[in-house]
Amino acid sequence: MARMATSRHVAVSTIAAWLVGFLIFFPILWMVLASFKTELDAFAIPPKFLFFHWTTENYAAVQERSDYVHHALNSIIVAGGSTLIALLIAIPAAWSMAFSPTKRTKDVLLWMLSTKMMPPVGVLVPIYLIYRDFGLLDTLTGLVFILCLGNLPIVIWMLFTYFKEIPKDILEAARMDGATISRELVYVLTPMAVPGLASTLLLNLILAWNEAFWTLNLSTLQAAPLTVFIASYSSPEGLFWAKLSAASTLAIAPILVLGWFSQRQLVRGLTFGAVK
Amino acid sequence: MLLTPAVALLFIWMIVPLALTIYFSLLRYNLLDSESAQFVGFENFRYFLTDPAFLASLQNTLVLVGSVLGLTILLGIPLALLLDQPVIGRNIVRLMVIAPFFVMPTVSALIWKNLLMHPVSGLFAWIAKLFGAPSIDWFNDVPLFAIILIVSWQWLPFATLILLTALQSLDEEQKEAAEMDGAGALSTFIYITLPHLARPITVVILIETIFLLTVFAEIFVTTGGGPGLQTTNIAFLIYSQALIQYDVGGASAGGLVAVVIANIVAFFLVRIVGRNLEA
Numbered sequence: 001m002a003r004m005a006t007s008r009h010v011a012v013s014t015i016a017a018w019l020v021g022f023l024i025f026f027p028i029l030w031m032v033l034a035s036f037k038t039e040l041d042a043f044a045i046p047p048k049f050l051f052f053h054w055t056t057e058n059y060a061a062v063q064e065r066s067d068y069v070h071h072a073l074n075s076i077i078v079a080g081g082s083t084l085i086a087l088l089i090a091i092p093a094a095w096s097m098a099f100s101p102t103k104r105t106k107d108v109l110l111w112m113l114s115t116k117m118m119p120p121v122g123v124l125v126p127i128y129l130i131y132r133d134f135g136l137l138d139t140l141t142g143l144v145f146i147l148c149l150g151n152l153p154i155v156i157w158m159l160f161t162y163f164k165e166i167p168k169d170i171l172e173a174a175r176m177d178g179a180t181i182s183r184e185l186v187y188v189l190t191p192m193a194v195p196g197l198a199s200t201l202l203l204n205l206i207l208a209w210n211e212a213f214w215t216l217n218l219s220t221l222q223a224a225p226l227t228v229f230i231a232s233y234s235s236p237e238g239l240f241w242a243k244l245s246a247a248s249t250l251a252i253a254p255i256l257v258l259g260w261f262s263q264r265q266l267v268r269g270l271t272f273g274a275v276k
Numbered sequence: 277m278l279l280t281p282a283v284a285l286l287f288i289w290m291i292v293p294l295a296l297t298i299y300f301s302l303l304r305y306n307l308l309d310s311e312s313a314q315f316v317g318f319e320n321f322r323y324f325l326t327d328p329a330f331l332a333s334l335q336n337t338l339v340l341v342g343s344v345l346g347l348t349i350l351l352g353i354p355l356a357l358l359l360d361q362p363v364i365g366r367n368i369v370r371l372m373v374i375a376p377f378f379v380m381p382t383v384s385a386l387i388w389k390n391l392l393m394h395p396v397s398g399l400f401a402w403i404a405k406l407f408g409a410p411s412i413d414w415f416n417d418v419p420l421f422a423i424i425l426i427v428s429w430q431w432l433p434f435a436t437l438i439l440l441t442a443l444q445s446l447d448e449e450q451k452e453a454a455e456m457d458g459a460g461a462l463s464t465f466i467y468i469t470l471p472h473l474a475r476p477i478t479v480v481i482l483i484e485t486i487f488l489l490t491v492f493a494e495i496f497v498t499t500g501g502g503p504g505l506q507t508t509n510i511a512f513l514i515y516s517q518a519l520i521q522y523d524v525g526g527a528s529a530g531g532l533v534a535v536v537i538a539n540i541v542a543f544f545l546v547r548i549v550g551r552n553l554e555a
Binding site: 021025031112156259260 | 277278279281282283285286289290292293294296297300355358359361362363364365366368369370371372373374375376377378379380381382383384386387388390391392396397399401402429432433434437438441476479483486489490492493496497498510511514515518519524527528531532534535538539542
């Protein structure tokens with residue numbers, strides 16, 4: 001058979017794939033390595049790849065000099081809070097559109113999608129002024145609120161595509177067997193909805209964790225999540241490469257792990273169900 | 277009704293700021309001098325649209341979006357084809373390829389700018405020296421290209437992952453039948469694989485464009501729009517008018533222009549996607 005994978009074919013594509021994969025991953029690897037170097041080694045030319053004096057002093061220094069934990073907590077509150085609130089608002093909406101669609105459901109969905117297409121910079125001025133007047137600048141409440149609204153359309157869309165796949169026959173079967181609405185909800189629907197809910201939750205945690213337009217514009221210090229904290233290294237502090245790398249490694253590690261777990265749902269979520 | 281809270285919130289979220297933007301765009305209003313707000317009609321639009329900075333930033337925006345789209349799709353297709361082959365340890369390779377997408381924009385921009393692209397101590401400079409090539413001062417000599425590279429690195433995984441997902445749903449039998457009929461690898465690719473990828477490619481273009489039109493953090497932490505206006509895109513121009521020059525009226529006019537541009541793109545893309553969805 002022509003299409004049988006010959007061992008030569010496997011060898012060639014394996015080598016090529018690993019090489020390309022390594023190249024793409026390299027900047028991250030290089031950053032992690034730099035985070036364990038002394039500042040001098042991080043600058044060294046020729047670069048030191050593995051044989052340098054390994055140290056964890058940068059991680060201690062990052063916390064000491066700039067209160068890393070404070071910003072990490074902000075990130076957790078902002079990403080987690082905005083995602084949970086968005087889910088609470090989106091679940092009933094997606095549920096009703098998936099299970100009792102009307103003629104207008106499709107229009108409503110497309111309209112929701114269109115709100116996501118509005119560039120945030122188009123409404124930067126009024127949002128900034130409203131936040132200033134209501135004392136929401138540099139507050140966690142303000143950030144949670146704006147990220148929640150920003151991601152709401154995606155959350156609704158994702159949940160909708162998942163809910164729609166729950167076969168309606170199952171509901172009818174349960175009803176025939178005499179299940180009440182509440183039992184139906186607890187024993188039949190919830191278990192079937194959990195995978196969809198979980199991947200929606202994961203994807204939105206990632207999006208909110210990495211959001212860097214509103215966080216940069218609406219927070220400076222007190223409420224600053226990690227995106228803003230890292231940005232502070234762009235000024236003279238940027239000269240401290242090892243510390244920048246340590247701070248960056250800490251900032252992306254949790255989300256990299258979450259992301260790797262959710263990569264299969266990622267495609268679906270980000271394409272609004274258009275590619276599965 | 278269950279739908280009400282979501283619809284109401286999104287409606288307010290869309291209408292209130294937009295209405296305010298329109299209102300501000302008709303005023304001469306500087307934050308440093310808030311007493312002075314006065315109605316000036318379309319003056320701000322005239323000013324914004326004839327400002328040389330607008331044309332420059334519009335051009336930068338188009339170049340940035342176009343180049344990143346081109347790079348991620350042209351590299352994403354072969355990469356997805358490669359990952360679709362029998363590869364030992366494919367899951368690990370997948371993890372490495374997808375990783376950049378999860379890195380927050382401020383981190384990727386600063387790591388690239390310092391650790392890789394620094395003209396003296398960066399890794400690229402060292403590699404250039406190995407080959408006897410002159411080192412490039414990325415953010416001075418080719419600043420927009422440097423930004424394009426960083427953003428492409430962030431979005432290549434996205435394009436690859438979507439194309440790979442689509443490839444994996446491609447009917448093997450169809451490809452086998454074509455090969456039985458004597459089609460070579462190239463014509464199989466052109467006549468079977470590529471048409472199958474048309475829809476996912478459209479989807480990639482749509483979604484990437486929405487995000488790429490508003491690239492901000494990467495510029496904010498690396499070049500601050502400079503040198504000169506060389507890396508100022510529309511998003512950054514409006515930001516600097518609003519929060520650096522405190523020109524509320526001008527920034528609002530610019531914001532509306534950005535909304536219009538995004539809507540033009542969205543209109544065409546949604547039509548293309550719609551046609552694709554029905555086909």
